[in-house]
Amino acid sequence: MRPRFTALKGVADVLPPETSLWRKIENAAAGVMGAYGYDEIIPPVIEQTGLFLRSIGDSSDIVAKEMYTFTDKGGRSVSLRPEGTASIVRAYVEHNLPVRPAPQKFFYFGPMFRYERPQKGRQRQFYQLGAECFGIADPGVDAEMITMLLTLLDRIGLKGLSLELNSIGCKECRPAFKERLKGFFGPHLNELCPDCQRRHEQNPLRILDCKVERCIEIRKNAPLISETLCQDCKDHFSGLLGYLDAMGAAYVLNPHMVRGLDYYTRTVFEVKGGAGLGAQNAVAAGGRYDLLVSEFGGPDTPAIGFAMGMERLAGLLQGEAAVPGPVLFIASMGKEAAVEALRMAARLRDGGTRVELGWGGSLKSQLRRADKINAGNVVIIGEEELMSGRFKWKDMRDGSSGEGGREDIFKQFSQAK
Ligand SMILES: [Zn+2]
């Protein structure tokens, strides 16, 4: 027996018509982000493992449990990227982009990899669309990026979304907050889940992100970072709110939001689905990471970014997935007619018109296929049409028809008018 292959567990094919939806989202994203001055960057999907240990943090769940890490044939530890920002910061420093005028703005789209237990809405290979902006500390840049993100989600067709914001402080004020958290959770250590017991030692901030019920219960009265922010962080955050107010952007302050990655500083944000969209799940999320560029050996460079999951976006829009039927279907009888059909189709396709051909079989079976693929119009080429050079076409939606020579067909169906 021949082997029958299937895709690996936790990875999925994306098929038409869903791919047309993805393309629509990508195009909308490139259009909106282009208007904001963002250009595409395409980093590799594989990097030195150390890059992610250093940026995402080795205490994070991603690095501790979910990375696709292996030793290559040269004995190097390499990892498939679990997210996009680390690679882009690496590229920014490696190619000396800090010398270019600030801000430097990039967007990216591509697959990410996390070895998680596959479940609905969670794949081991998943796609993210994201953006990064380097070089400006002013909270106006945060507001600009958030405005861009909201515009983009609106352009894609997502409505009723809510924006949640928080500030998680800087290297000046966060250590004190971590100590307060440690003190708060200390007496509850035995009640916390095993992950949180580990987090208590390594990074107590993460306990605020835990999804385990009893940890959520315990942290209800935990201290808030807003109580510990230094004056600069307070000013930065109120500056952001001022800009957003001026832009008329609605937001909700969420003092409990910390985000799961180590590198965030100050502003963090999430866009969540409104009613009917699974209000608890973020559609997009991001934040500032003012220390990461210098962490990677670059000059002190403030930066901010966000990412959104393609599968989730497409899932929310699923009703809209559709592959367009051909504008014209050309049925032909006999070899000479097939040649004529191919020539006619090539000319129309040159101008961008979607054309399908009948390719043999009875006229009846060709027309059945035209119907099945939702052809907008049908032309039939037989001996008579070849002799006279006159062709009839029929509009399959309203039943109207027309007749003319080759030039008339071209005029009627060409998209490149
Ligand atoms: Zn601070």
Ligand SMILES: [Zn+2]
């Ligand atoms: Zn926990």
